[in-house]
Amino acid sequence: MDKSIVKRKRIQDPLTGNSLRSIAYKGFRKAEKRTLEVLGYNVVVKDGWVVKKYIDSRIEKIEKMPENRGRLVLD
Numbered sequence: 520m521d522k523s524i525v526k527r528k529r530i531q532d533p534l535t536g537n538s539l540r541s542i543a544y545k546g547f548r549k550a551e552k553r554t555l556e557v558l559g560y561n562v563v564v565k566d567g568w569v570v571k572k573y574i575d576s577r578i579e580k581i582e583k584m585p586e587n588r589g590r591l592v593l594d
Contacts, residue, residue, distance in 0.1 A: 571579040
């Protein structure tokens with residue numbers, strides 16, 4: 520029996536890596552613009568604070584984010 524190594528061409532899923540990040544980024548940007556149009560503000564985390572970003576570029580601090588003192592576990 521021949522024990523030579525057979526090299527197989529690696530097939531990459533089209534929705535992994537950079538393409539998935541790119542698609543997700545574009546979707547979030549589109550949703551962000553639409554939310555600004557409808558509500559007039561977005562709630563985001565910036566520099567350790569939860570803030571409201573208004574359509575006129577004002578920023579209102581809502582609450583300071585707690586420091587992460589352990590592992591983040593996602594269910």
